[in-house]
Amino acid sequence: MKNDPSRRKILSMGAGLATLTACTSKQEAPSQVGAALSPYGNRSPHETAKRLPPPADSKTPATGGSRTPLQDSYGTITPSSLHFERHHAGIPDIDPARHELLIHGLVEQPLVYSLEDLKRFPATTRVHFVECSGNGGAEYTAAPGATAQVSHGLASCSEWTGVPVKLLLAEAKLKPEAKWVVAEGGDACKLARSIPLAKLMDDAMIVYAQNGEAIRPEQGYPMRLLLPGWEGNSNVKWVRRLHATAEPAQTTHETAYYTDLMPDGKSRQFSFELETKSVITRPSGGQKLTGGQGDYEITGLAWSGRGKITRVEISLDGGKTWKDAELTQPIHAKAFTRFRMPWSWDGAAVTMQSRASDDTGYTQVSQDELAAARGRNYRYHNNGIKVWYIQSDGSVSHVAQV
């Protein structure tokens, strides 16, 4: 950074402090006392990052998705106000004092829990991402997402607090023939998914808090099923029922939706796990390096539904050579991991891409390699490498690889 004039403005010294202050600040300290204390704060009116809802002319604004502005993200936590949304029948208005969770079916002891009941159980707090399996769907096409928000914004990460599902199932005493549990949401379409019992006895939770306060309405208030690392729709929101069964229920959302069409015309079903993925968030599509050549930081997010991110590499030459980025510690399993790499830009056009590896040994591959393995009928679970292109004027755009 030593010879970058855009980074430093040299002052002539010698004057007193007051003079220096006066001559160097574009904005004087205010002379009047500022705004007062408040019960529940808001962000600065100068901040405008927002979720990207569907086009303004949507006739069904309650049944779509809105995306997190990952290009404006910092660290690993997604602000709850910017957590992506994917609703199938809008956000129900639920009175938490009236909401209950029913556990029934192949159990010895059917149970009903209120929110207050759940808070008496031993709780767990963990950081996990949630991602829609449709995230990155456009990357399969000839028009991949022009910004990180469009390409990868159906993923967000929160600190969740709630009760392990295995504690609740232990109370209900599952019958030996119970192998699946159908989770049903409290929205108007009663979205339901059949979940294999093994996942529920592993790290599944009924969460009632997100980022330190009650879970947000868009995320399932007053409670949702959290299946760390599994596709978003199976993390049933506004959850009201866990029904233990011997077989999956073949609900609408595991037959008509959320299956993967293979090259032979058959569909893969119950493909819950989300694969290793990464995206450079700065610089990324739609942004511009305004300072000209000089030092910048390349930063982004990586995550895997199968465990911990162990490595993120960055290529600045079209994938010929790769260099390790630094990973922010500590690394949580099935959570956003922030990666960073210092970069000195020479002002020439450059392609920029990241590839992540997780602790199963898997490393991301290119869109073309992904298509070769899965065919081109796939709609969900795109985890191919995302490439950005930086022009010599500093503007960043996407690169079509298909």
Added chain:
Amino acid sequence: MKNDPSRRKILSMGAGLATLTACTSKQEAPSQVGAALSPYGNRSPHETAKRLPPPADSKTPATGGSRTPLQDSYGTITPSSLHFERHHAGIPDIDPARHELLIHGLVEQPLVYSLEDLKRFPATTRVHFVECSGNGGAEYTAAPGATAQVSHGLASCSEWTGVPVKLLLAEAKLKPEAKWVVAEGGDACKLARSIPLAKLMDDAMIVYAQNGEAIRPEQGYPMRLLLPGWEGNSNVKWVRRLHATAEPAQTTHETAYYTDLMPDGKSRQFSFELETKSVITRPSGGQKLTGGQGDYEITGLAWSGRGKITRVEISLDGGKTWKDAELTQPIHAKAFTRFRMPWSWDGAAVTMQSRASDDTGYTQVSQDELAAARGRNYRYHNNGIKVWYIQSDGSVSHVAQV
């Protein structure tokens, strides 16, 4: 939990699914599509947790403090909207495009950085608490805080992102005689504190993001000095100037305020480090165990300005015996650590208290032991053990120990 009738409502089985659903839910799933997607979400209108500002008749609502509702907290992150406040001249309205950080004084190369300049530096993301040194001040008196919010709510914890100060000072090239740096804020009173150079070369940061988005106005938008583990006022908000000096500047806020009056009438100055502290947040003062005898979770928060929390113990018999609580992993240094312990309440009145230890080997002591060591003129840095008293009707209140 097996014999707790309040925890389970047994259903008569045999009916079909639809019937069961209908007969067990107080609140039916809605028949109409719910609310639509939105650009920036809000919490449920049913949620009312709020910061506690000074009395409503305050004539100076811009120069006081507001407290985080710790009794309503979950996990370790404080929602930015509920982060405690302590302002000395209100919250300035700062245009980030006009804000600059000046580094000058005993440096070879005075520098001015814009927010965009700072974002080009290698960034760091870390979870840290911020605490006002006046937190717990009332615990020294005969009327300790009646709720966790009143007693301990001048502390909050966030994921912060920004630039290590040592990188900025390296660019400015400190002169050998520089031993302190005076940090000045952009509020109307230009709050300033002298910071020993060693801290700035250690883990100090200029942070511009909090919990995944731009730092909130109440916390110093667009940038604040973060001194992990050091008393809140030294983490200068809206920071606009770092002035390298040979000696401390003896500013108003390190002479007239924020010093500790000792028994001999002398004041201790520059007592920056915050001591090990803990508080049980549920059950806590003002709450009530409404379910009668049975299983509950005892949970709370512990933190130390000196390092990592290594242990939290809970006593249910007035401090005679102690039992280890579980600590939520991973434990961050100088950050809130959530502790938890299952508890089966027999319905009798009980005193409940927590004591935390950190990795320096220090363990919290009682208010009386604290007073014996420091005298009773102390106003800041109270880290004595907090005791709650649960009556047989389940109501929780504070216990005066002095």
